[in-house]
Amino acid sequence: MALKQLALGGAISLIGSAVFADCAFENDVPVKSLSAGFEAWKAVTDAMSECGNFSAELDQEFRKKQPAAFDANPSLYQIGGVSNGTITPLLNAGTIRPLDDLVEKYGQNLAPNQLIKVDGKTMAVAMMVNTQHLMYRDDILSDLGLDVPTTYDDVLAAAKAIKDAGVVDYPVGATMKSGWNIAQDFNNMFAGYGGQFFNADNTTTVNSEAGVKALEMMKALTEYMDPEYLVSDSTYVQQQFQQGKIAMANLWSSRAAAMDDVAESQVVGKVKMAAAPTAMEGGAPATTMWWDGIVIASNIGDDAADAAFRVVMEGLDSDMVTENNDEAIWLIAGYKPTDLAAGVVATATATPAPPAYPSTTQMGLLHTAVGNELPAFFTGERSAEATLAAVTDAYTTAAKEAGILP
Template identity: 45%
Template sequence: MTSRILRRSLLATAVLLATLPGLSNARCNTLSNAKPGQINIIGNTFPALDHIAKEMESCTQGGLKVQYKLVPSPQNENETLQAFGSSGKSAFDAAVVSMGTFTKLQSAGQLQSMTDLVNKYKAKYKIEDNMLVKVNGEVMAIAFMQNAQNLFYRKDLFDKHGIKVPATYADMMAAAKTLKEKEPGIEFPIAQTFAKGWDSATEFTNIFAGYGGRFFKAGSAAPDFSSDAGVKALETMKAMTAYMTPNYLASGSDDVMNQYQQGKAAMGVLWASRASRMDDPAASKIVGKMEFTAAPAVMAGGKSATHLWWDGVVMPKNLGGDRDTVFQVLMEALDEETTAKGNDLTIWVRSSYKPTRFATGVAASANAGAPQWPSEPYFGLAHGEIGKIIPDVMTGAMTPKAALDAAAVAYAKAAAEKGFLK
């Protein structure tokens, strides 16, 4: 389903962050039979989504008000799942979601098809086939951007000390050792999203896949992550902490981005959607110094230890507003004008996107064999339980094997309660 979406522009390369022009006064002036009222939309907050939020809210006019609630991850997912799963009308008429959240919503039967609306407005909004996320032939989401966690590294410091770009995690830790010893001001060379919960579980998922691990036994929802690959993944993560800030269990995407921008860290794996912020002169001290490439493998010659993602818009089955009006607002904010004005903010799915240097890491990761994010409907349960035990492993309170065994037991119980296991 998602491979068709990701193919078109994953081979992207370069340019610098442009200042966004003012919002167009013509936005939403051709809505067809729009119903008055308030449209509420929820989504994550990072540069590309902040841009889209402004475009959506610019549709406020006359009796129509559009409000986009920017909520950091993972709280935005929690609020979306709660609203779309409520017994009454959803508090949100639409949501901007990652493919991980989409999988949870779709498997719970909480999304409505947009096939008829796509057919009705495809020509008007130039909706491209590669934007359509289909399940059993029905359009359940409209994808607009691609993402992946890839390697950020300070090329100036690597050149200065004759360090090769890391191809493996062992290479990255060797480079970190060199910088810690030789580069004043770089006390903690690696910054990565090890925040307890969702972030650290996602890091585990990437590294675990790199070791060839599988979460579930073949053809089953039974857990299979308490394995040698799982132990190795946690051991790799723990080894990295020697080169990270002591507050690494609080390092989410914003904190890691800030460490890079302020010149406190020199490398690490982070979302490509944050790449353009490295060259933001208002926030960054390292403009032009950060480069991007494939996330390292965990074994020499192995696949890039990351996953490919997309973000898109969805509408709840329990939508309370006028679905036609909601859909038009979403498409207004995802049109070619939005892509052009925010071209350098992300890797857009639209064919009008002009690739920039901030996309090179995603392209390199894809070429290095990075798989797509797991799509099993029960994967989120396993991911959640693993996020709970990682802090105990990192601090030495539990061994990797004991922690994974505990997570497997907790997951099996949750999966049984949901009907995935008998």
């Protein structure tokens, strides 16, 4: 895919200057970006590079270097790709600049809901939303006469029916690799049971009824999973789907397009998307909403920031969206939601709507604590209550060290 675009880009640039129509201006200031490496970022950075003098670093481990790289003076990158989780350290350290004047100058094509505002100042420009929602094998569910599950109790019932029918290796897949992934899975379920993560004084409330219920539901689901679920990350679940080994999973919408990728998938056209199941009666879908977008460094000259923002606007234009319509749920004008987007739309428009993942320092600490302590519950070493008590202890220790708690 990317190769094809590269080849195409090369061929086009040979034809001559007429093609710079792709980019509205010729960029003469060197601009670098650092972002995650999934398909949407490839599409956006490819479009940016049409303006020239641009180099992109796509790295799934970007979150480990971004805060330090933007803290340098001058910043090592002009453009950063962030999500609502990873913008926190940049916001806290003040290493990204307000974009209001740039938006006014060059951002005529931006929709108002793309502007991420903190205290009235635009700090980032969002390009897409992402969420974990239900993906299911339409053919299997209809063969067995099952309705699309809308609650986790439905998921369990459907999983049992699929297991009894024996049509796939494992009815359910989940991103439960120990660490970040399993913690995110817990966050989704905890929010689904109406849990709030923190008290007003920054102490955590995971050790509550919602926490116990979330853990019990996750445990119940593991009955129907590949027993190696504690090493299974998003890519692994995606591959399990593509190879026809699982029938349902609560998976990132950014992985939806891969299901219909003829080169990789054996189940093209058979995987459909629906809203994330709810965990309790009348609750929101058990998931969190995410956005991905760009920020501009503050430790660079105004000229460089100007050029960087213009390059970004080229990367986030309607042409890019038309060419890569299915790679993400774009917020950019020109996006036409297809079947692949059905799950996200249903999740986001549900009432009550699922919460956005909180961009706070506490959440980062809690996420780590949950990711480290949860596996002991799933290996059977510890009860749900003891596990949540251990999460609370680990969070409290870390929060004291970080100055969040006295």
